[in-house]
Amino acid sequence: MTKESAGLYICSYQVGHAWSPQSDPVPLVMTGAYDKPSLYSVPDTVVSAGQGGSQASFIMDPVKSTQAGSYRCFGHFHKTPYVWSHPSDPVQLQVKGQPVTITCSGHPNAEYYQISKVETPGGSAQKHVQLGNTFHHPFMTKEWAGLYICSYKVRHAWSPQSDPQPLVMTGAYDKPSLDSVPDTVVSAGQRVQMQCFSRVRFDELLLVQGSGLQTPQKSSFPPRGGSQASFIMDPVKSTQAGSYRCFGHFHKTPYVWSHPSDPVQLQVKDTPTASSQPPTTDVEEDSAAGTPAGNAVRLGLAGLVLLLLLAVLAEAWLSWKTPIHVTHEDP
Known part of the structure; x- marks a missing residue:
């Protein structure tokens, strides 16, 4: 192997007079061209930057158990990207979970x-x-x-x-995303759909309410890649309000889950009942008539009618007295 041989390679084949499309490029790398760098894991090792040279940091945040293993680093120049240094000494990364x-x-x-x-x-x-x-x-x-x-x-x-x-162990894979359709604030009786999506092609996705109820769902695989599942609440009830997250896992390891999605807080408002509706116009008029102002109006009308009746009776009494009045004359 020489530096001149390092680079990207493609291939194709001929059938009859026709050549196939070219393959995807495959790199051929030469190592050992320069001195080896050094590799450290932080925070386990405290490293002070030296004078001159070059350095780079590779961040795992958050680190997952699947990233445990042996690591080495190399160096190269831009003009010869497939001619690398000797490898650094390996660093064995162990990822410990909670007790x-x-x-x-x-x-x-x-x-x-x-x-x-x-x-x-x-x-x-x-x-x-x-x-x-x-x-x-x-x-x-x-x-x-x-x-x-x-x-x-x-x-x-x-x-x-x-x-x-x-x-269950969580945190083994990247977290999925979770959305609530049509919204995170809905009325009781509506149809709510929780959509969980992951860039990882999980066999199954799970919806977890709080720290208790788990709802598994077999994943579907959209054309854009990854995996997704929909969790339907139809009709949604007020008891289903709360914080939701989703996880992903594979069938062969059903108790090794991904990181949790960011939580979605679902709020379910009660639908107003008939007894809580505003009163109708007729009821409003009746209730208004029962107020002090309505009573005053009715009393005034009753007094006016009473006065008219007294006037009629007085007139009738006077007209009745006149005909029977007798005038006595001397013989």
Whole structure:
């Protein structure tokens, strides 16, 4: 291998008189042309910049468990991009998760506890027999994710096994995105669609409400790549209001999830009932008549009618008295 041979290569083939389209270019790199650089991992190692030379930083934020492994770095010049330096010494990056504690509740007189990871296709069961009812591991890894069961021993008899409980590791892959359609503020009874999308081609996407209810959905694969799933609430209820996030995972590792999406806060407003609607015009008029002003109007009208009746009676009385009046004359 020489520096002149380094570069990009393409190929094609001939059938009869026709040549095929060219292949995608493939780089051929020559290493070892210059002294090796040095590589460090921060924050585990504190590095002071030296005088002269060159340096670069490669950021993993946030770092994922899938990025654990061996790393090396090389250097090259722009005019010879496929002629590299010797590799740096390798740096082994270990990505540790949060501490894991599994507790088994049993009889007060239990002597031993057995906490087991349920065997999965392609995996093996792990059993831990111990005096205490708590199993602790200093950090979470993909190997610890799965279903767990436990049992306890009293004298010479072991109890039935507990129901399996899942232990999920999150943060293994890039986070998906989550959107609420038509909006994040809706009325009860509307149709709401939560759309989860990831650039990673996950087998399944999950919608999680708060820290509890999980709704899995098989992914579809749009032409633009990645994976997506829609979670329908039709009709949406006020009890479904809250904070939502979505995750992605693969079928072969169902308890190793991605980072969570950014949360979406769904607000569901109650629909007004008939009893809370404003009163109709007729009711308004009736209620207005029952107010002090309405009562005053009615009293005034009643007084006027009473005066008219008295006037009519007085006139009738006078006309009745006149005809029976007799004048006495002397004989």
